[in-house]
Amino acid sequence: MKHLLLLFFIGFSYSVFAQTPKMKHKRLTAQLNLEEKRSDSLYEIHDQLMTETSDIRSNMMNRTIVQLEKKEKEINAKKLTITQSIDHLKLLGYNPDSIITKEQLSKFPLRSFREAKEFYMPLDIEEYEFENVSDRFFETGRNTKEDNELLTERIAAYKVEYPLNIQRTKNLEDYLVKLKEYEKQLDTTKEEYEIMGQVVSHLYWQLQSKLDSLKNNYRKSGPKGFPAAYAKVFPHAFDPPEIVKTMDQGEFEDKPKQVEVDAQKVEPVVYQVVEEQADFIGGMRALKQYLAKNMRFPEIAQELGISGKAYVKFVVTSTGEISKVQLIKGIADCPECGEEAVRLVKAMPLWKPAMNKGKAVDSWFTLPINFVVQ
Numbered sequence: 001m002k003h004l005l006l007l008f009f010i011g012f013s014y015s016v017f018a019q020t021p022k023m024k025h026k027r028l029t030a031q032l033n034l035e036e037k038r039s040d041s042l043y044e045i046h047d048q049l050m051t052e053t054s055d056i057r058s059n060m061m062n063r064t065i066v067q068l069e070k071k072e073k074e075i076n077a078k079k080l081t082i083t084q085s086i087d088h089l090k091l092l093g094y095n096p097d098s099i100i101t102k103e104q105l106s107k108f109p110l111r112s113f114r115e116a117k118e119f120y121m122p123l124d125i126e127e128y129e130f131e132n133v134s135d136r137f138f139e140t141g142r143n144t145k146e147d148n149e150l151l152t153e154r155i156a157a158y159k160v161e162y163p164l165n166i167q168r169t170k171n172l173e174d175y176l177v178k179l180k181e182y183e184k185q186l187d188t189t190k191e192e193y194e195i196m197g198q199v200v201s202h203l204y205w206q207l208q209s210k211l212d213s214l215k216n217n218y219r220k221s222g223p224k225g226f227p228a229a230y231a232k233v234f235p236h237a238f239d240p241p242e243i244v245k246t247m248d249q250g251e252f253e254d255k256p257k258q259v260e261v262d263a264q265k266v267e268p269v270v271y272q273v274v275e276e277q278a279d280f281i282g283g284m285r286a287l288k289q290y291l292a293k294n295m296r297f298p299e300i301a302q303e304l305g306i307s308g309k310a311y312v313k314f315v316v317t318s319t320g321e322i323s324k325v326q327l328i329k330g331i332a333d334c335p336e337c338g339e340e341a342v343r344l345v346k347a348m349p350l351w352k353p354a355m356n357k358g359k360a361v362d363s364w365f366t367l368p369i370n371f372v373v374q
Helices: 002-091 102-106 144-221 228-233 283-294 299-304 335-346
Strands: 308-316 322-329 354-356 359-371
Touching: 002 102, 002 144, 002 228, 002 283, 002 359, 144 228, 299 335, 308 335, 322 335, 335 359
Parallel strands: none
Antiparallel strands: 308 322, 308 359, 354 359
């Protein structure tokens, strides 16, 4: 009986250990395929979230924020003029309270749209960016035992990165929810700014109309008998009107010299805010395809497993050409990534130019370019 057990143990051990490397290789390969599929599925979800996030942020920074800043300046300038007009009317002995008071004007605060600083900063790579397992774990194909060690290492790397990528995807999802909420706040703020702009303009013209009426009466009946404040508020009321003459031939002995302007030295206006943004021909999908097809991933980034996002700002001219390309934020430890991002933009085909009032114009555009180690 002891001999039978010993023979069984020897035979079982031989069959197991004799087949272990090949069987293990098959098992590890199947396990690696599962890890890769699981990671790829998660990456698709993450990529969709990242695309949506980038589109919303790009629209916010290139369009909405710029429009709000411009409107804010206009409203503040009008409010300052209204304050001055109130002071002038009071100096002239007229009570402007029937139109507006300074206290009422102070109740028109502009909602801040710069409080959420996280939406103005580039995304934190460690917190949001998907980490792919480095390709350095490719098997050699020469030695099964060595390949098994590499496969085991690669599987272990996936097991480490997968839960981290789940958390990064969750972080990105949470960020996108807050981003969309902030986008709604910006839309509401835009509506408030439009309404406030109309109200402030109406008050401005009411006060200006009253000042113009007082000024015309001062011109007609003054200055004698009017308080000294009128001369202070309307210092040029009695200046002689400017005489505009037609410069017919022979009317003046010394005609003004014509100044020739070199058209090449006149820089065209480059718009920050446009009615219709410039666009890559074919849309965002075609732009992503162009970047994926033409990107020369820097070797140093591949070797060190560096991933990140570079931000490039450039002008799309009225003819669709790309100019004034500049890197505004690169990737830490990878200046080559920034250089490649600039090269990609400079090599782009013609774009569809921005439009203002039905006319093609030059405009600025900021583009995030993603570098992900495969």
